[in-house]
Amino acid sequence: MRIGTAKQSYAADQALFDSATQRTWVLVLVLALIAFPFVADPYWLYLACLVAINIASATGLNILTGYTGLVSLGQAAFMGIGAYTVAVLEQRLGTPAILNLLIGGTVAMLGGVLVGIPSLRVKGLYLAIATIAASFIVHFLFANLGVTGGTAGLSVPPAKIFGVALDTSFRIYWLVVPVTALMLLGAANLFRTRIGRAFIAIRDRDISAEVLGIPLLRYKLLSFALSSFYAGVAGGLWAYFFRVVTPESFPLQMSIFFLAAIIVGGMGTILGAILGATFMTMVPEFLKLVVGWTSLGADSLQYVAPIRIIVFGVLIVGFLVFEPHGLAEMWRRVRRFFHLWPFKH
Template identity: 80%
Template sequence: MRIGAAKQTYAADAALFDTATQRRWIAALALALVAFPFLADEYWLYLACLIAINVASACGLNILTGYTGLVSLGQAAFMGLGAYTVAILQARFGTPFWVNLFAAGTVAMIGGVLVGIPSLRVKGLYLAIATIAASVLAHFLFANLALTGGTSGLSVQPASIFGIALDTSFKLYWLILPVTALMLLGAANLFRTRIGRAFIAIRDRDISAEVLGIPLLRYKLLSFGLSSFYAGVAGGLWAYFFRVVTPESFPLVMSIFFLAAIIVGGMGSILGAILGAVFMTLVPELLKLVVGWLPMSANATLILSPVRTIVFGALIVAFLIFEPHGLAEMWRRVRRFFHLWPFRN
């Protein structure tokens, strides 16, 4: 520990960014994100918005799986609930986007709590199967209810602020990025509270946590609710971004994508959710480039879908074997290297 690094007050000890260096890096990152849309073209703005949506959803899944230890393969279904909520409210009532996004999170949270009820009795693989069943049920409802438009889905009018339609990636960037940043800030602070520490205790040893007085069902349902709320808001942002919602928009492979993101990024880490979502969003783009170089590039679409699923599975296995703590741990090693450099063994 550096001389003078000990905190003198409780506020300093509880600070989210406890060093001047961290605050400077965060300020530099914020300035870069503000400047980015003025320098990037449409393709990179599209990717930035998609990455921000995926970061928000991955952060929600990390609350449930990474911090509470409850495996879920229903994240896509909860995003679908949020997306359909936005589409229905926007089409039928024309309510403001912030009302729609909050309603999307709330509806998804209710769905998450219902799905989480079996979590007191089952865990691990059995819980994952239960969430898959919920995902299949949600897909059936999306495809067969008149309210959701059936298999044709629903179109979504663009969000608007002060009469300005957010109908381009540049404009949507200023909606999606701040919402994602607020969600990340909320998650980072959550695990400095009693609730967040209860989640971690349940993950580490649920029986011991119950002996210590933590009501397991209440906190497991709360974790499911918070995770689903994040997914619902991310689904609402997704609906505003793509402007159409169909049952095929949220397949099971999307849930596998988010599970892969938090495994690759590092479970139980906000940074891991960010790095994993960024990495896994960019992987398909890299695959498109690779497939485009192949002689049979005319069939690139047919090749890409199965290859992408294979790559996701291979990445999960590779990181579980060689780096179970994910990209976040690799980043910490780099930081430690430069922190001690040149005085290292």
């Protein structure tokens, strides 16, 4: 073990922030997030909210896939369940936004438990196919149930906090970012508990985990439930942010996006979900700039969507081959270098 990264106690090893420097940088980040909406224009506020929503959903998928080892391609469907639940509650009952988000997450969680039942018998590619099948079923229900508005979808009134309508990017920022921060804090603390360690044991060797007394079905369903809850809350935030929900809002491609995010960012780390979701959200914006600089004119934007899919595929393959631990591992190397500098070991 490297001396510079050794821990002298179990408490130190389990601490969220292992140094005063790290705690200082976290405080700086919090202050920057508070100041950001006062200096950013609407476009950057839009991107910040979108990044935060994607981080919340990617964190949920990372709990399931990165920490528990269960592959899912149904994250977008669970986001849709949360979004439609929030839309119906807000449109018909006008209940408080925070309560709607919690209910949306709970309904998505129940859907996740149903989808997770086959996980005791199948895993890997077969489980992924099962989640794809579930996403098609959910999409069919979205498009054909009367309560969901059919193919036309539902419009969502703006969220209200203390009577203030969150109808601008500046205002909705104060809902999306704090909720995402709380979800990240909850996920980080989860893996300091017995439940989180059980998830990791199942990922590393499920048969050995069962021999050690970990009930596989219970913890696999719990992982699906937590992942789906995160997706449902993220979907509710998505509904409040875009103010309209349709069956086409949550396609299979979105699930692939989140899987790509945790692969690129680094599976099995909270930082990986943050870096991966941020990076993958900004890639299309970067592509728009690159395509805009070309000589193809205004029609060039039509090429962004297919190019984006190709880039996502290339990034997944590239990181799997050259850096399986993702951006989080690259960040750890940089941090370790400066932590140990000027020594090499």
